[in-house]
Amino acid sequence: xxEPIARLGVSELSLVSDxxxxxxxxxxxxxxxxxxFEASAAARQGFVEDMSRAAxxxxxxxxxxxxxxxxxxxxDPHVHCHLIPRRQDEPNPRVPAWLHPQAQTELDEASAQQxxxxxxxxxxxxxx
Numbered sequence: 001x002x003e004p005i006a007r008l009g010v011s012e013l014s015l016v017s018d019x020x021x022x023x024x025x026x027x028x029x030x031x032x033x034x035x036x037f038e039a040s041a042a043a044r045q046g047f048v049e050d051m052s053r054a055a056x057x058x059x060x061x062x063x064x065x066x067x068x069x070x071x072x073x074x075x076d077p078h079v080h081c082h083l084i085p086r087r088q089d090e091p092n093p094r095v096p097a098w099l100h101p102q103a104q105t106e107l108d109e110a111s112a113q114q115x116x117x118x119x120x121x122x123x124x125x126x127x128x
Contacts, residue, residue, distance in 0.1 A: 001016070002015050002016040002017070002026050003015045003112070005025065005120055006054075006119070008027075008053065008054065008123070009046045009049060009050050010029060010030055010031065010042070010043050010046035010047055011028055011046070011050045011051075012027070012028050012030060013026075013027050013050075013054050013123075015119070016082075017106040017107045018105075018106070018107060019104070019106065019107050020090065020097075020102055020105075021084050021085060021086070021087075021090075021097060021100075022062055022107055022111060022115060023061055023064065023115050023119070024084050024085065025058055026080055026082055026083070027047075027051055027080060027081045027083060028079075028080040029080065033079045034073065034077045034078065034079070035079070036071065047079065047081075051069065051081055051083070053123060054083055054119075054123070055067045055083050057122035059085060060122055061115055061118040061119045062085040062087075063087075064085030064086055064087060065086060065087065065088050065093070066085075066086045066093075067085055067086070068083075068084040068085075068086055068096070069082070070082035070084065070097070070098075082097075084097045
């Protein structure tokens with residue numbers, strides 16, 4: 001799901017090319033579990049830590065005012081979280097991302113690569 005950015009403690013972070021939400025990512029648990037409560041305690045704890053680190057890096061990389069966290073799994077029954085940076089200048093910044101009035105279109109390649117590189121750089125920093 002998306003373009004790989006980084007391998008974290010118990011999960012993989014990938015960029016979803018979405019012009020509406022530059023920096024939108026998916027964090028996927030490596031251990032298979034359909035529900036978060038089915039994962040081992042270590043995997044659950046690690047997933048929340050990975051999610052926090054990834055969200056902080058995405059927020060810093062994109063200048064988002066808020067991060068949205070979506071853990072659904074109806075279409076893909078494996079624990080994963082959509083990390084969606086929100087901007088004040090988008091059409092409806094205070095409504096759920098899934099209600100965005102525009103259809104998803106791909107981010108231009110140069111912007112996608114720049115965002116991926118910045119997120120990776122931030123994740124490599126020891127203090128994030």
